[in-house]
Amino acid sequence: ASHAASSALSSSSSAAAAAAAAAAPASRLHLISDEQQFTPSLAESLQQWHLLDAGFAYNLCAVLGSQSTGKSTLLNRLFGTSFDVMDERVRGQTTKGIWLCRALSSPLLVMDVEGTDGRERGEDQDFERKSALFSMASAEVLIVNLWEHQVGLYQGANMGLLKTVFEVNLALFQSGKGRSSSTGRDKTLLFFVIRDHVGATPLSNLRETLLADLARIWDGLNKPEGQEASRITDFFDLSFTTLPHKLLQPDEFERQVAQLRERFVERDHADFVFKKEYHKRIPADGLPMYLETIWEQVMTNKDLDLPTQQELLAQFRCDEIASAAFAVFTTGAKVFKKPIEAGQVLETLGAEMGALRSEALAAFDKAASRYHAEVYRRKRSELLEKLNATLSPLFMGQLKNTHKLVLASFRSAVLERLRGDTYDFADVVSSERQRALARFEAAAQAVQLAETDWSVEEETQQLATAIDAIADQCRAEETKKMLALIERALKKAIAEPTEMALASPGTEMWDGVLEAFGKALAQAEATYLRKAKSFNATEEESVLALAALRRRAWRALRAKLDEQTADSFLAAKLRSVFEDRFRYDEAGTPRVWSPTDDIDGLYRAARDETLALVPLYARIEPTNASLLPSIPSTADDPSHAALVERGEEEEFDFDASLLLFGEARKADVAARLRKEADAYYVEAKRSTVSSIAQ
Ligand code: GDP
Ligand code: MG
Numbered sequence: 001a002s003h004a005a006s007s008a009l010s011s012s013s014s015a016a017a018a019a020a021a022a023a024a025p026a027s028r029l030h031l032i033s034d035e036q037q038f039t040p041s042l043a044e045s046l047q048q049w050h051l052l053d054a055g056f057a058y059n060l061c062a063v064l065g066s067q068s069t070g071k072s073t074l075l076n077r078l079f080g081t082s083f084d085v086m087d088e089r090v091r092g093q094t095t096k097g098i099w100l101c102r103a104l105s106s107p108l109l110v111m112d113v114e115g116t117d118g119r120e121r122g123e124d125q126d127f128e129r130k131s132a133l134f135s136m137a138s139a140e141v142l143i144v145n146l147w148e149h150q151v152g153l154y155q156g157a158n159m160g161l162l163k164t165v166f167e168v169n170l171a172l173f174q175s176g177k178g179r180s181s182s183t184g185r186d187k188t189l190l191f192f193v194i195r196d197h198v199g200a201t202p203l204s205n206l207r208e209t210l211l212a213d214l215a216r217i218w219d220g221l222n223k224p225e226g227q228e229a230s231r232i233t234d235f236f237d238l239s240f241t242t243l244p245h246k247l248l249q250p251d252e253f254e255r256q257v258a259q260l261r262e263r264f265v266e267r268d269h270a271d272f273v274f275k276k277e278y279h280k281r282i283p284a285d286g287l288p289m290y291l292e293t294i295w296e297q298v299m300t301n302k303d304l305d306l307p308t309q310q311e312l313l314a315q316f317r318c319d320e321i322a323s324a325a326f327a328v329f330t331t332g333a334k335v336f337k338k339p340i341e342a343g344q345v346l347e348t349l350g351a352e353m354g355a356l357r358s359e360a361l362a363a364f365d366k367a368a369s370r371y372h373a374e375v376y377r378r379k380r381s382e383l384l385e386k387l388n389a390t391l392s393p394l395f396m397g398q399l400k401n402t403h404k405l406v407l408a409s410f411r412s413a414v415l416e417r418l419r420g421d422t423y424d425f426a427d428v429v430s431s432e433r434q435r436a437l438a439r440f441e442a443a444a445q446a447v448q449l450a451e452t453d454w455s456v457e458e459e460t461q462q463l464a465t466a467i468d469a470i471a472d473q474c475r476a477e478e479t480k481k482m483l484a485l486i487e488r489a490l491k492k493a494i495a496e497p498t499e500m501a502l503a504s505p506g507t508e509m510w511d512g513v514l515e516a517f518g519k520a521l522a523q524a525e526a527t528y529l530r531k532a533k534s535f536n537a538t539e540e541e542s543v544l545a546l547a548a549l550r551r552r553a554w555r556a557l558r559a560k561l562d563e564q565t566a567d568s569f570l571a572a573k574l575r576s577v578f579e580d581r582f583r584y585d586e587a588g589t590p591r592v593w594s595p596t597d598d599i600d601g602l603y604r605a606a607r608d609e610t611l612a613l614v615p616l617y618a619r620i621e622p623t624n625a626s627l628l629p630s631i632p633s634t635a636d637d638p639s640h641a642a643l644v645e646r647g648e649e650e651e652f653d654f655d656a657s658l659l660l661f662g663e664a665r666k667a668d669v670a671a672r673l674r675k676e677a678d679a680y681y682v683e684a685k686r687s688t689v690s691s692i693a694q
Helices: 002-009 012-023 042-048 071-079 126-138 157-172 203-220 250-265 284-299 306-341 349-368 373-418 425-447 457-503 509-534 539-564 567-583 599-611 614-618 638-645 654-658 663-693
Strands: 029-032 059-065 097-102 108-114 141-147 188-195 236-242
Touching: 029 042, 042 284, 059 071, 059 126, 059 157, 071 108, 071 141, 071 250, 108 126, 126 157, 126 284, 141 157, 157 203, 188 203, 203 236, 284 306, 306 349, 306 373, 349 373, 349 425, 373 425, 373 457, 425 457, 425 509, 457 509, 457 539, 457 567, 509 539, 539 567, 539 638, 539 654, 567 599, 567 614, 567 663, 599 663, 614 663
Parallel strands: 059 108, 059 141, 141 188, 188 236
Antiparallel strands: 029 097, 097 108
């Protein structure tokens, strides 16, 4: 039953180990050597004993007592350990030092102290004090082993040892801080085993005697300040038991040892000795470091302050546990580095980063949460910070890559829609902008982890700015495209009326041209204003665009006029006018010249009237001056001056633009006309001569 109970108590992973351990005693470890050196292989032994991962689920007891009082024998019988027992035949000393062994079928570590019995041998008590200190700092239960006949010998070796234990205890917890624990002040159990109990004196009497002796020792101690009124029971629980003579009553001895064993290994035993408050709260994986430090402190006679030791241990172990967790984490996180640096957007990055981080924290929590709570919390937040710092470049990289991706698809989506026939520019831009930002925010959200100081705000802002820049670019292009369309429509609208007006020159010729121009311009302006709304053009932009539109329209008209007044065109027009006057009569009938006709007079009249038209063509000058559009010259328009400065437009002078050609050309045109008119005159003359000749 005892075996089954203890197996059930072991964690499932060590159940098999416990069963195996039941078969043969565990090998012991020379924890502190003869030369008082701490072993380098405690962690290895704990691993072999399947205790390294036990956390708090282990117990530790030590034995104290004079040399050769059957301590090792008792431990081996009780726990199935393999400590050295002094050979009857070679009565001498067993190996010095402190030994550690795992109990059979129980997660219990047993410490056996071998040493000189300073008091009896007259040697120094140094090792005794050291081992007492060491045992007090680590064991939950101290088994004090003594012969029955030693009870009541107040001056005896045992009492000296107990005095040392008490002194040591007061020193360890001197600060009065105690160890921070929910169970209040932590206690150690002193478990007195009275050996070779003959039975004449009942246990109750022996206990009374021992209690009285203990009280006398306690009263005689020099207690530190603030502890003067303290009692033994503030620090210790006391328990007493007897065992019969092993050699004289072997069966009875074995029977009582078996009973005693139950109290040490059966957790649900009413008198189970390992109460929770005795536990020194050192996780098993921290024992090697903790015990070694304690031993170092003991050896160098430094003040041993357990709370401080626990904090130091916690720091050391939490760091170790954190770096182990971090190493695994780093390997996992490395996978994402290259693709992110190569510009990829990893769909599942957020989830995977979160999982990696949780794994690392869980690994840390599992082992580290058993240590000093405050240190654990601090180290945990340090680890979290480190994890976040490692993930942060991935987060930033992903945002950057997403930014690029979203921006590129924004650009192509907008351009694609602008290639269509019907669209509202503002609508295209605002809907694509919204879509892009929403897509970015969703992606950013997916890669954002809780418990970080990561922010997507700045990146979102940058994206919005970049999108707006592209939108501005598109708008400028669109505006240009639109102005070109408007200009083309205007050119078309003014072409025919201009040609017609110039073809029938007269005083109101320019009024006709300008009226047609004014109408076309008003149309163009209306079109622009209608479309400009869809570009979200600002008032200022509209004003500038309209001014540019007017200049362009005017230039278009000028170009048309230049074309229509080019040499050949103008000559044809004038010739046609002259012909109309000279070769046709008032009724529009072609003249057939007869010798009586006043050819000379008609010729001069027609020629002079036609020549009078040349200055009309040379300058745009309506009879109604209000028909002239108001288009400011560069000199009067600072915003246009700026455009000219930047080389984006040519200088413009409205008044100068009214002059189509100057005096020199006027003279040329007149000369040419005269020549042509002369030709008609000669032809007319000839026709009369030839008609006479017939
Ligand atoms: P330790 O030095 O205290 O560890 O004592 P050991 O366990 O090495 O035993 C010392 C001697 O005491 C050995 O010769 C044992 O056989 C003997 N011994 C062990 N148990 C008992 C006991 O219960 N009564 C007596 N009288 N002798 C014992
Ligand atoms: Mg021994």
